Amino acid sequence: MAWSNGRAPATPPTLADVAELAGVSRQTVSNAVNNPDLLRPDTLARVQDAIDQLGYLPNRAARNLRTRLSHLIGLRLAPVQEGTANALMDRFVHSLVETSSAAGYHVLLFPGDPTDPVSGYEDLLRSTAVDAFVATDTYLGNPQAAWLEARRAPFVAFGRPWDGVHAAHPWVDVDNAAGTALATTHLLDQGHERIAWIGWRKDSIIGEDRRSGWSSTLRERGLSTTGLASRVEDTVASGREAASVLLDEAHPSAFVCASDTLAMGVLHTLADRGLAAGRDVAVVGFDDSQVAQVVPPGLTSVRQPLEEVAVEIVRALEGLLSHPPAESRGVLLTPELVVRGSSRC
Amino acid sequence: MAWSNGRAPATPPTLADVAELAGVSRQTVSNAVNNPDLLRPDTLARVQDAIDQLGYLPNRAARNLRTRLSHLIGLRLAPVQEGTANALMDRFVHSLVETSSAAGYHVLLFPGDPTDPVSGYEDLLRSTAVDAFVATDTYLGNPQAAWLEARRAPFVAFGRPWDGVHAAHPWVDVDNAAGTALATTHLLDQGHERIAWIGWRKDSIIGEDRRSGWSSTLRERGLSTTGLASRVEDTVASGREAASVLLDEAHPSAFVCASDTLAMGVLHTLADRGLAAGRDVAVVGFDDSQVAQVVPPGLTSVRQPLEEVAVEIVRALEGLLSHPPAESRGVLLTPELVVRGSSRC
DNA sequence: ATGAAAGCGCTAACAG
DNA sequence: CTGTTAGCGCTTTCAT
Numbered sequence: 001m002a003w004s005n006g007r008a009p010a011t012p013p014t015l016a017d018v019a020e021l022a023g024v025s026r027q028t029v030s031n032a033v034n035n036p037d038l039l040r041p042d043t044l045a046r047v048q049d050a051i052d053q054l055g056y057l058p059n060r061a062a063r064n065l066r067t068r069l070s071h072l073i074g075l076r077l078a079p080v081q082e083g084t085a086n087a088l089m090d091r092f093v094h095s096l097v098e099t100s101s102a103a104g105y106h107v108l109l110f111p112g113d114p115t116d117p118v119s120g121y122e123d124l125l126r127s128t129a130v131d132a133f134v135a136t137d138t139y140l141g142n143p144q145a146a147w148l149e150a151r152r153a154p155f156v157a158f159g160r161p162w163d164g165v166h167a168a169h170p171w172v173d174v175d176n177a178a179g180t181a182l183a184t185t186h187l188l189d190q191g192h193e194r195i196a197w198i199g200w201r202k203d204s205i206i207g208e209d210r211r212s213g214w215s216s217t218l219r220e221r222g223l224s225t226t227g228l229a230s231r232v233e234d235t236v237a238s239g240r241e242a243a244s245v246l247l248d249e250a251h252p253s254a255f256v257c258a259s260d261t262l263a264m265g266v267l268h269t270l271a272d273r274g275l276a277a278g279r280d281v282a283v284v285g286f287d288d289s290q291v292a293q294v295v296p297p298g299l300t301s302v303r304q305p306l307e308e309v310a311v312e313i314v315r316a317l318e319g320l321l322s323h324p325p326a327e328s329r330g331v332l333l334t335p336e337l338v339v340r341g342s343s344r345c
Numbered sequence: 346m347a348w349s350n351g352r353a354p355a356t357p358p359t360l361a362d363v364a365e366l367a368g369v370s371r372q373t374v375s376n377a378v379n380n381p382d383l384l385r386p387d388t389l390a391r392v393q394d395a396i397d398q399l400g401y402l403p404n405r406a407a408r409n410l411r412t413r414l415s416h417l418i419g420l421r422l423a424p425v426q427e428g429t430a431n432a433l434m435d436r437f438v439h440s441l442v443e444t445s446s447a448a449g450y451h452v453l454l455f456p457g458d459p460t461d462p463v464s465g466y467e468d469l470l471r472s473t474a475v476d477a478f479v480a481t482d483t484y485l486g487n488p489q490a491a492w493l494e495a496r497r498a499p500f501v502a503f504g505r506p507w508d509g510v511h512a513a514h515p516w517v518d519v520d521n522a523a524g525t526a527l528a529t530t531h532l533l534d535q536g537h538e539r540i541a542w543i544g545w546r547k548d549s550i551i552g553e554d555r556r557s558g559w560s561s562t563l564r565e566r567g568l569s570t571t572g573l574a575s576r577v578e579d580t581v582a583s584g585r586e587a588a589s590v591l592l593d594e595a596h597p598s599a600f601v602c603a604s605d606t607l608a609m610g611v612l613h614t615l616a617d618r619g620l621a622a623g624r625d626v627a628v629v630g631f632d633d634s635q636v637a638q639v640v641p642p643g644l645t646s647v648r649q650p651l652e653e654v655a656v657e658i659v660r661a662l663e664g665l666l667s668h669p670p671a672e673s674r675g676v677l678l679t680p681e682l683v684v685r686g687s688s689r690c
Numbered sequence: 691a692t693g694a695a696a697g698c699g700c701t702a703a704c705a706g
Numbered sequence: 707c708t709g710t711t712a713g714c715g716c717t718t719t720c721a722t
Contacts, residue, residue, distance in 0.1 A: 002667040012471055014699060025709045030701055040707060057471040061415065062699030064406035065714050072453070080439045090435040094425045097454045106474070108417070109442045109452040126357055126402040129451070169563050236639050271641040291636045293428050294581050294609040296616040370693050373715060385691060407715030410698050468710060 013054040022050035033058060041278035073105050073317065074130035076112040076120055078137065084234065085260035085291040088304070089136070090157070095310035096134065103314050105131075117144050125153050132317055134158060138171075139205060145169065151282060156316040158309060160330065162205045170316035170328035172309050176206055176286075179335040180213030180256055182282040186300070186337055187254045188221060190345070192282060196252035197229040198242045198262045207231075210258045210286065228252060232262070239265020240272075247273070254343070260285035260292050263299055267342070282343040297341025304335050358399040378403060398684035416449050418662065421474035423482065429579065430605035430636040433649070434481070439502070440655035441479065442474050448478075448659050470498050476660055479503060483516070484550060485523045490514065501661040503654060505675065507550045515661035515673035517654050521551055524647035524680035525558030525601055528629040531645070531682055532599045533566060535690070537627060541597035542574040543607045552576075555603045555631060559602055567606040573597060577607070584610020585617075590620075598626060599688070605630035605637045608644055612687070627688040643685025650678050 002141050019026045024047060031038045032047040033260050039047070050056075064070045075096065077089070097107050108130055113119040117137070121144075124130050131154065136195050138159035148155045149169055161167030197214045200207030215225050227250045231242050232238035239262035246252055247269065257263040263285030270277050277283050288303035312331045319326030364371045369392060376383045377392040384392070392479035395401075409415045422434070422440065442452050447589050453475055459465040462482070469475050476499065477557075483504035484488050493500045494514055506512030539554030542559045545552030560570050571597045577583035584607035591597055592614065602608040615622050622628050623642050630637050657676045664671030 012473060015701095016699080026699090027701080028708060031708085034701080038707065043707080055471060057468060059414075059551070059699050060472045060474045060589055061406055061409035062714095063701080065404070065410050065698090065716085066700045066702080068406075068714075070406065077439060077442050080436055083635075085450070085635055085639050087432055087435065087635060090432065091425055093438070093454070094422060097422050098424075098456045099458045107454040109438070109454060111443045111446045122391075123402060127405045128357060129405045133532060152707080261639065264641070268641040290428075290430055290432060290634070291639055294430050294606065295640050296613040360717095361715080371715090372694085372717080373692060376692085379717080383691070389692080404715050408699095408717080410700085410714090411716045411718080413698075 012059070013056045014059065015056075017054055018047065018050045018056050021054065021178075022047045032061075032280045047281045050219045052157065063264075064268045069321075070129060070131050071105050072130045073100055074108050074110060074121070074124050076133070076136070077109050078112045079114055083236065085264055085285075085289040086194060086287065087289045087291075088287050088306070092136070092306045092310065095307045096313065099307075099310040099314045100317070101198055103318060105314070105317070114300065117142050118147050121148065121151075125151060131321055134313055134317070138162075141312070154317075154320045156313045156320065159206075160332075170320060172316065172333070174309065174311040174333050174335050176209040176335075177213035177216070180210045181217045182213075182335070182337040183256045183286075183302055184214045184217040185302070186339065187256065187282055187343060188217070189282065190282060190343060192254040193223060193251065194228065194252040195223075195254045195256060196243075196250060196336065197225070197256055198239055198246070198248045198266065199229070199231055199258035200234055201231050207258050214256050225323070234261055235267045236261055237270065238253065239263065240268040241265070243269040244272075247281075254279070255281070255283045257283070257285050260287050260289040260299060260301055262293070263301070263342075264291060267295065269298070276340040278344050282342055284337075288338050292340070300340045300343035301338055302335050303338050305333050308333050310321075357404070358401045360401075360403065363392065363395045363399055363401045366399065413473065414666075415474060415476050416450050417453045417475045418445055419453050419466070419469050419478045421478075421481070422454050423457045424459055428581065430609055430630075430634040431632065432634045432636075433632050433651070437651045437655065438479070440652045441658065444652075444655040444659045445662070448663060450659070450662070462487050462489050466493065466496075466498065470496060476666055477501070479658055479662070483507075483524045499662075499665045501665065503658060504551075507676075512551060515665060516675045517657040517678070518675065519649045519654065519678050519680050521554040521680075522558035522561070524631065524649075524682070525555045526562045526680045527558075527680070528601045528631075528645070528647055529559050529562040531684065532601065532627055532629065532688060533562070535599075535627060535688065537599040539569060539573065539595065539597040540568075540574065540599045540601060541588075541591045541595060542570070542601055543584055543591070543611065544574070544576055544603035545579055546576050552603050559601050560630045574618075577657055579604055580607055581610045581613065584608065585613040586610070588614040589617075589655075592626075600626070600628045602628070604632050605632050605634040605644060605646055608637060608646070608687075609640070612640065612644070622687040623689050629682075629688055633683050637683070637685070641686070643687060645685045645688035646683055647680050648683050649680050653678050 015026045015029050018029045110120045133155040136158045138157045157171040160173045198213045230242040232242045243266040255266050266283045285299050285301040288301040292299035292301040316328045319328045360371045360374050361550045363374045480502040481503045483502045485512040502516040505518045544556045575587040577587045600611050611628045630644050630646040633646040637644035637646040661673045664673045
C-alpha cells in the first residue's frame with residue numbers, strides 16, 4: 001500500500017479517491033466493492049488495484065447511514081457472579097464473536113442492570129446502533145423476549161420461550177433434561193442405584209427441566225427418587241449443606257447436580273468427611289466450567305455445545321435480517337457428558 | 346411516548362420530526378440535544394417535550410458520519426483456553442463494559458487469530474468502526490503495541506510496555522511482584538520457611554515479575570531460594586508434576602504459584618499423596634479465578650483489581666480522545682491477597 | 691437565540 | 707456495463 005511505510009494517512013481514503021485513481025466514477029467503485037459481477041473484468045481489476053494501492057475500506061458510518069444497517073449485534077452482559085463456577089457466558093461470548101465475525105457481524109456489548117432485564121435495549125434500538133440482539137437469560141417470567149417482540153426488535157433467544165405459546169421469534173436452546181439423563185444413565189452404568197439430585201428452587205424452569213432428566217431416568221429403571229432430591233439456591237454453601245443432609249438421611253452413592261457450583265458444594269462436604277469423590281461417592285455437575293476441568297480429581301459434567309449454539313444463533317440472525325426474513329423455527333441441541341475422576345472408581 | 350402502546354413506529358423519528366412537532370428548526374433540536382445552554386429555557390422545554398413525546402434518539406450512523414466518531418471501543422477477544430483456571434478476561438470484560446458504558450462508550454468485540462496478534466485491528470481502523478482500542482496481552486515480543494503506535498491508532502494497553510523504552514501510549518497495569526510478595530509475606534507470617542515457587546518459563550516477562558516478588562521477599566528475610574523454584578508451562582499437568590518433584594527434592598511446606606492453574610496442579614499432587622491443602626501444605630495461586638473461589642478448601646490467591654483497571658483505562662481513553670489529547674502516563678495498580686483455606690491451618 | 695446552507699461518505703434508483 | 711443524481715440524518719459554519 002502507498003502508506004506501508006507504517007504511517008497511516010491522516011484521513012482515510014474515500015470512494016472518491018479510489019474513483020479518481022482508477023479513472024472511473026464513484027458508483028463504479030461502490031459496485032466493485034458490493035456487486036463485483038456488475039463490472040467488466042478489466043475495469044474491476046483496475047478498480048481493485050486502486051483499492052489495494054490506497055488501502056481503501058468503506059467508511060462504516062457512511063455505509064450504515066445509507067443502508068440503515070450497522071452489522072452489529074447487541075449482547076447484554078449481566079454482572080459477574082462471584083463465588084460461582086459459572087463460566088458459561090464467557091465461553092458463549094467467545095463462540096458468538098467468532099461465528100458472527102465470520103458472517104460479517106461484530107458483537108456490541110452493553111451492560112445490564114440486574115434489577116431491570118430490559119434496560120439498555122431501548123436506547124440501542126432507537127438510535128439504530130445494532131441490527132439485532134441476542135437475548136440470553138430468557139427464563140420464565142423474564143419480560144425480555146415479550147418486550148423485544150412487542151418492540152418488533154429483531155432478536156434471537158438463547159433459551160426456549162417457555163411462556164410463549166406462540167412465540168414468533170427464533171430461538172436456540174440446549175436440551176437440559178437430555179443432559180441430566182445422560183449423567184444419570186452414566187452413573188447407573190457405573191453400578192450406582194441410590195442417585196441423589198441437588199437442584200434449584202421450583203420456580204426455575206431450567207432447573208425443573210434438568211431435574212426431570214434425572215427423575216425420569218431413574219423411574220424408567222424402576223428406581224425410586226423419594227427422599228433423594230433437594231432444591232436449594234445456586235451457591236457452593238447451599239450445595240454443601242444439601243449434600244450433607246442427603247448423605248445423612250438418604251445415603252446416596254452418587255449425586256447429580258443442576259450446576260457445577262452445586263457440585264463443588266458436594267465436593268466440599270466429601271472433603272469435610274474424608275470421603276473421596278469418585279472412589280467413595282460419585283458427583284456430576286452441569287456446564288463443564290473451568291472449575292470442573294481443573295479441580296482434583298476432575299468433575300464429571302454436562303457440557304452445553306455452545307459453539308453449535310452460536311452457529312445456530314447466527315444462522316437464525318441471518319435469516320431474520322435477510323429480505324424477505326426467513327421463517328426460522330426453534331433449534332434444540334443436545335449436550336454431552338464429559339466424564340472425569342469424580343464419577344470413576 | 347406516543348407509541349407506548351408497545352409498538353414502535355416502522356421508522357424511528359428524526360430530528361426533522363421533532364423540529365416540526367416543536368415548531369422550531371432542525372438545528373435548534375440538535376442544539377437542544379448537544380448544547381442545551383444555547384437555548385432559551387422555554388424553547389428548550391418545548392423541544393424536550395417533543396423529544397419525549399416522540400421517543401427521539403439521535404441516529405448513531407448519521408451522528409458518527411458527521412462527527413467522525415463512533416463512541417465504540419474495540420477489544421480483541423483471544424480464543425478461550427480450555428482446561429485452565431483463567432477467568433481473568435471474563436471479569437475484565439465485564440468491568441470494562443460497565444465502566445465504558447458510564448462514559449458513553451460501548452465495547453465492540455472482535456476475534457483474534459491466535460497466530461497473528463495484529464489481525465482484526467487493521468480493518469476496524471480503516472473502516473473507522475471504532476474510536477480506540479484496548480489492547481491486552483501486551484507481553485514482551487507482542488507486536489501489538491508497536492504496530493498500533495506506528496499506525497497512530499488511539500489505544501490504551503492493559504500491561505506495561507516492557508520493551509518500549511519510550512512508549513508513547515497510555516497504559517494501565519497491575520504490580521505482579523507486589524502480589525507475589527504479598528503472598529510470600531503471608532506465608533512467612535503463617536510460620537512457613539521453605540516456600541517453593543512454581544512459575545512460567547523465563548521468556549514470560551510477567552512470569553519473571555511475579556517470580557521476583559517471591560524471591561526478593563525470601564531474600565529480605567535471609568532465606569534461601571535455592572532448589573525451591575520451578576519453571577513450567579501454564580497447565581494443570583505441569584503444575585502437578587512440578588509440585589511432585591519439588592516436594593520430593595526440596596521438602597517445601599508452602600507453594601506460591603504464578604497462576605491459579607498451576608496452583609490447581611499442586612492441589613492435585615497433594616490429593617494424590619493424601620496431603621491436605623492448608624493443614625499439611627499451604628498453596629497460593631494468582632488471579633482469584635472462580636476455581637480459587639469454589640475449590641475445597643478454598644484457594645488463597647492474588648486478586649487483580651480489574652474494576653480499577655477498567656476505570657483507569659477508560660479515564661486514559663477519554664484523555665486520548667479529548668481535544669487536545671491529554672498526556673497520560675502509565676498507571677500501576679496494586680493487587681490484593683484473598684486468603685482462603687489453602688493457606689490456613 | 692434561532693435559522694439557512696452545506697456536506698460527512700456512501701449506495702439506491704435510474705439514465706445512458 | 708458505467709455515470710449522474712439524489713439523499714440517508716446529523717452537525718458545523720455562518721447569517722440573521
